[in-house]
Amino acid sequence: MIGAFFREIAAAILAIWNDKGARSTMLGATLFFSVFFPQPYLSEVVRDMPVAVIDQDGSTLSRELIRRIDAADAVAVAHYAADMPSARALFLKRQVHGIVVVPPRFERDLLAARAAPIAVFSDGGYFLLNSVMSSALSNAARSLGAEVQVGRLTASGVDAAQAMAIVEPLRVTTVPLFNPTGGYASFVLPAVFVLILQQTLLMGIGNLKAGRRSAGGLSTFADAIVYVALYSLWAGVVLVLLPWVYRLPRIGDVAVMYAVAVPFLAAVTAMGLAVARLIPSKEGVIFFLVVLGMPLFFLSGVSWPAEAMPQFLRTVAFAIPSTTAVPALVRVNQMGADLRSVETAIFVQLALCIAYSTLAVAIERWKKGRSA
Amino acid sequence: MARKAHLAAGFRRVLLAELRQIGARPGLMFMLAPFPLLLFVLLAAVFQLGLPRDLPITVVDQDRSTLSRQMVRIVDATPEVAVTHEEGTLGEGRQRLLMGQAYGVVLIPPRTERDVLAGRRPEVVLFYNNQYMTPGSLVARSVGGALGTVAAGISVEARVARGSDVESATQAVVPVPIRQSALFNPSLEYVQFLLAAVMPTVLQIFIGASAALSFSRDRQGVAGLGKSLRLGGTLTRTAAGKLAPYTLAYLLVLWGADALLFGPMGARFGGSLTFHVAYGVVFVLASQMLGAAAALVARDTVSALAAVGVITGPAFGFTGITFPRLSMNGFSDVWADLLPVTHYLELRTDNILRGAPLDISMPAFAWLCSLALVYGGVTLLLLWRHGRPRLAASKEVAR
Secondary structure (H helix, E strand, O other): OHHHHHHHHHHHHHHHHHOHHHHHHHHHHHHHHHHHOOHHHOOOOOOOEEEEEEEOOOOHHHHHHHHHHHHOOOEEEEEEOOOHHHHHHHHHOOOOOEEEEEOOOHHHHHHOOOOOOEEEEEEOOOHHHHHHHHHHHHHHHHHHHHHHHHHHHHHOOOOHHHHHHHHOOOEEEEEEEOOOOOOHHHHHHHHHHHHHHHHHHHHHHHHHHOOOOOOOHHHHHHHHHHHHHHHHHHHHHHHHHHHHHOOOOOOOOHHHHHHHHHHHHHHHHHHHHHHHHHOOOHHHHHHHHHHHHHHHHHHOOOOOOHHHOOHHHHHHHOOOHHHHHHHHHHHHHOOOOOHHHHHHHHHHHHHHHHHHHHHHHHHHHHHHHHHO | OHHHHHHHHHHHHHHHHHHHHHHOOHHHHHHHOHHHHHHHHHHHHHOOOOOOOOEEEEEEEOOOOHHHHHHHHHHHHOOOEEEEEEOOOHHHHHHHHHOOOOOEEEEEOOOHHHHHHOOOOOEEEEEEEOOOHHHHHHHHHHHHHHHHHHHHHHHHHHHHHOOOOHHHHHHHHOOOOEEEEEEOOOOOOHHHHHHHHHHHHHHHHHHHHHHHHHHHHHHHOOOHHHHHHHHHOOHHHHHHHHHHHHHHHHHHHHHHHHHHHHOOOOOOOOOOHHHHHHHHHHHHHHHHHHHHHHHHHOOOHHHHHHHHHHHHOOHHHHOOOOOOHHHOOHHHHHHHHHOHHHHHHHHHHHHHHOOOOHHHHHHHHHHHHHHHHHHHHHHHHHHHHHHHHHHHHHHHHHO
């Protein structure tokens, strides 16, 4: 019995190696996607986004404000425009991604303690550029405003500490956790890597199993063991080694990661076997998986909060291992969550594994019953 | 004239043969229109809210004063967030973040109110989960804004107490207010932003894959490509006849999704409809040619699909919709230009969101047309190379 089992294990390993499709998805594609996919995001943050300035005041303080805007890492003052139409033309040509208008009498109003508003036009079509603009501008405006205020109060005889207490009686500090620099690669890639594992594993199983008759329970079980073992190695590469190569923050405990990853890979394997028995053509399985990649990424709630999705959709999405595994693995690897914080996700994966195994067996029985 | 009629007949013969092939494959028929539309509905449901509301956050109120309770109330009143938990210590608050039950923790330390009154400028801290950047930054912005309002209120009171009138005290609190407007998408709706961009990217996969399947099927078949080429008469007629059913189906899907987006979902259409139709057609053609060329380069159907998957699957990251192209590395920037969807999305943004004049969009439109021509040229060249020997061989047999 044990001998037969090991022969099946060896057969399963050979099957992956001998099937060109399986070899290229389970060995090649996993690595390829993990190198190819990160490329657009590797610079992590937007630097020196070009903006246009319309300085209608031309005063010392307006120049000081523009200097502070330019000093921000994320933006750079690239053009001084004479008026709104010419700035707008630069914007439409994508030569600038924001416009700042400093109105006339900016300095006079500011020094006379009247509100001296500035107008800012950001790019509503690109969210990251839009938020880059907001934060660079509000920092510059706030720091200049506070300085002028404190200066005026101290000039009127208030001591510096008291002046600060009037201008800013309560300090509000915001502290970004886990991805302190707000890096885009650090945000997207840990989730994408998990999804790559799931999709290439499913594709590999589809290549090996779609349209073929099951070779019996023991053989299928041995296959499953081999797939989970192979992908446990991949999980190490993709979730531990690659983040190190790309310098993404990773603070998690590897043991806890595997406590989530192994049940996850088992659930994906069971699902792959069931899907391969449901969709008879290899091409069909592969196509289905390529197309679903992006929707599954959004369903995982890493980029778009799950709370904002309809309850019905969230319930249905539970049937797919990545929906719970992606956030759980991100919480472990990037946020340092302990076992207790992700135990629900582990139970969900185990339940899915049992459910899909049962489904795979049921489909096989039904097929046999029909052909008999 | 007779020759022209003959060519048209060739086109029709290939078209009918392709339609019969599609008709014999229910899976393929499902992939032509129902599946992409189903995915559109799914994605529309994901982004249905447009802007997230009531994101859960935790409060650690160690002050328990009138002021601290006022802060919690004001934070909770912002539409984007909801205070769902109150914890005694920061450690417990952090645990909520790790369990995924909250996106932020507001820490109000002991004696905050007393320190405010004594002018000691205490610190209130918002910790937010920036690993989940979209909800994280939304929480940071709205909670930061709410706490800022509280601080501003105290500042106004302090000034009024020093003899200033309310009007000038209020103005003095925010000396340089920013009137920010987001050009071309003032409400900052995610539906406009993500859904309108994700759908064409997903469609590019469908379009490329269907073209790849169509050509691979012929190449793997017993008769080879020769049969289709004989039916069509010329390379162009053959390629056109084979691809026409898919062109039509996916144009209908593309415009059907747009009809839902601009109709019932209420997105604003601010540009030229004629131009929108024009670059839509070129986009579908370019994506088809990309898939067809891949199918003719690859050795078998699975490799052809894999090639299309590799090119079109990760395309979204390269389009610059989420992470901007200006910050990409050289490789990504070049790769992005080779993908039809990059230029299509740029044209969409220019035309629909920005209502830009046509001359602004000409470079992107020229790119899209060149891609269609280049990929089309490659397809015809490979079709000629693959079709020729078999055609010659079958003629030999006929003799």
